[in-house]
Amino acid sequence: MRAIECPCGHRLEAEDDEALFRAAREHVDRDHPEMERSDDELRARVAADAYDAGSSARA
Template sequence: MAHSLLRCSPETRPHLSKGGVMRVIDCPCGHRLEGKDDEELFRLAREHVDRDHPEMQRTDEELRQRIAADGRDG
């Protein structure tokens, strides 16, 4: 089953200060990535794909397009 993105574990999730808005994106494998902005989501997505879905061989541009299309405020 192919997956198109990723997530970080609860222990490694970033936390924002009061009033901060997180950006989130979900991987079909069930992982949720949370970051302070799309650049942090990209970094987390790159790490997740490389570690957990190496068979996907996604380019940086493909990951950035997915984040632009599916990333949302959380």
């Protein structure tokens, strides 16, 4: 699992970075339309900030 946290505090989780990007796209479109993030900006955000979640030892 991969995860990323939106600045609003909402945590997004998905199978991989591509699915995480789609989840972020939906979240931003629904909750933060004023951000006007492009797909490229969201992909860059996921690439920079997403982290492994779930199966690792991370608590």
